[in-house]
Amino acid sequence: MTHDPARYGVDGSGTIVTRPLDGLTLIYHRPSGITHIADSPLPEILQALERAPGTAAEVLTRLSEGHEIGDDEDALEGLETHLATLVSLGLVRIAR
Amino acid sequence: MKHSFGVAIGPASFRIGSAWADPIRWLKTLYSDYPQPDDGVADFTVLLEPAGALRRWWRPSIGLGGDYRLPDAAPLALRHGLLAAEMGMNLQMALGWRRHLLIHASSVEKDGRALLLTGESGSGKSTLAAQLGERGWRFMGDEFALIDLESGAAWPFPRLVSLKNAAIRALRAEVTDPERFGPTLRETPKGDIAHLVPPRQAVSRMRDSATPALLLFPRFGFPDDLRPVPQGEVFIRLTQASTNYVALGEAAFDALHRLVTTVPAVAMDYRSGEEAIATIESLWAEQA
Numbered sequence: 001m002t003h004d005p006a007r008y009g010v011d012g013s014g015t016i017v018t019r020p021l022d023g024l025t026l027i028y029h030r031p032s033g034i035t036h037i038a039d040s041p042l043p044e045i046l047q048a049l050e051r052a053p054g055t056a057a058e059v060l061t062r063l064s065e066g067h068e069i070g071d072d073e074d075a076l077e078g079l080e081t082h083l084a085t086l087v088s089l090g091l092v093r094i095a096r
Numbered sequence: 097m098k099h100s101f102g103v104a105i106g107p108a109s110f111r112i113g114s115a116w117a118d119p120i121r122w123l124k125t126l127y128s129d130y131p132q133p134d135d136g137v138a139d140f141t142v143l144l145e146p147a148g149a150l151r152r153w154w155r156p157s158i159g160l161g162g163d164y165r166l167p168d169a170a171p172l173a174l175r176h177g178l179l180a181a182e183m184g185m186n187l188q189m190a191l192g193w194r195r196h197l198l199i200h201a202s203s204v205e206k207d208g209r210a211l212l213l214t215g216e217s218g219s220g221k222s223t224l225a226a227q228l229g230e231r232g233w234r235f236m237g238d239e240f241a242l243i244d245l246e247s248g249a250a251w252p253f254p255r256l257v258s259l260k261n262a263a264i265r266a267l268r269a270e271v272t273d274p275e276r277f278g279p280t281l282r283e284t285p286k287g288d289i290a291h292l293v294p295p296r297q298a299v300s301r302m303r304d305s306a307t308p309a310l311l312l313f314p315r316f317g318f319p320d321d322l323r324p325v326p327q328g329e330v331f332i333r334l335t336q337a338s339t340n341y342v343a344l345g346e347a348a349f350d351a352l353h354r355l356v357t358t359v360p361a362v363a364m365d366y367r368s369g370e371e372a373i374a375t376i377e378s379l380w381a382e383q384a
Contacts, residue, residue: 017346017349019349019353019357021327021328021331021353021356021357022326022327022328022357024327024328026331026349026353028346028349030346033342033345033346035335035349037328037331037332
């Protein structure tokens with residue numbers, strides 16, 4: 001039996017406010033009122049998910065439109081780790 | 097309450113009620129140049145109450161009450177009543193003020209521009225601000241800098257300066273008018289404390305804001321050193337130094353981001369107050 005790949009999403013458009021900060025990115029999450037300081041590529045991943053929910057592979061495709069991304073398999077694995085981090089921070093949800 | 101006193105300090109106003117006359121008498125003396133709350137209505141109430149039955153007379157000790165309370169705050173001896181009143185006013189600000197982003201920092205002003213000094217207790221921020229206030233700068237406050245959520249300006253909160261231990265001697269050497277000092281309160285939980293009335297200009301201009309121009313993180317007792325502080329670190333340290341960052345939500349996020357990205361930040365370690373002041377004057381001249 002195969003599982004469909006997880007779909008990720010943010011709470012909705014406009015729920016995340018980002019500001020540049022000396023090479024880092026400040027993230028204000030409106031639903032929780034919590035501030036995060038993040039390094040690339042976390043802000044870019046959030047930006048990609050703000051366009052629409054998607055699987056890790058779909059997010060990778062969106063990111064590769066604007067960024068130089070290496071070997072597909074390694075990149076996908078790295079992206080899944082970053083998505084797990086964002087889920088644990090409450091910035092990204094796994095859509096069912 | 098049997099005895100009471102009202103005062104406006106910067107944009108905030110207080111009514112202090114006390115079961116005893118002595119703390120109110122000192123407040124009226126030391127705050128004699130300050131205005132009363134607008135329309136007679138204060139933002140906050142502070143109550144100095146007997147800490148328990150009989151404590152009004154027998155080994156009198158003060159429990160701190162008011163609009164906002166800390167349930168586990170230890171009572172203070174009646175002879176420390178002035179300290180209790182000042183702590184009560186600080187507590188109301190820290191827990192209740194919502195009109196500005198409140199940063200635990202001292203501040204002084206020159207030419208419309210503000211220097212903010214923030215650091216842990218013992219960093220020397222209060223003493224340095226008090227000394228600068230006697231040397232050509234306008235003293236704006238030794239406890240809280242109030243950052244305007246719309247404009248980013250720093251607003252004064254020039255309550256009495258709380259001098260601790262060696263700082264009392266340092267300012268006594270600098271301030272010639274003995275009337276500006278309150279009583280020396282011996283053996284408080286923070287050591288010896290004396291309150292100093294800010295210079296006249298600090299009070300007459302307590303509703304004039306200034307544009308933040310330099311943020312300093314002083315640290316007393318370490319070999320002299322100066323280093324720029326990265327913006328990410330400044331942001332984190334200021335969220336920790338703010339008592340209402342979380343409560344103000346996105347408005348505070350925007351105000352703090354603006355402050356951190358527009359004002360240079362420097363960490364200053366020092367071993368002598370005189371050297372620190374020379375360093376500050378030199379840093380200020382570089383920023384001008």
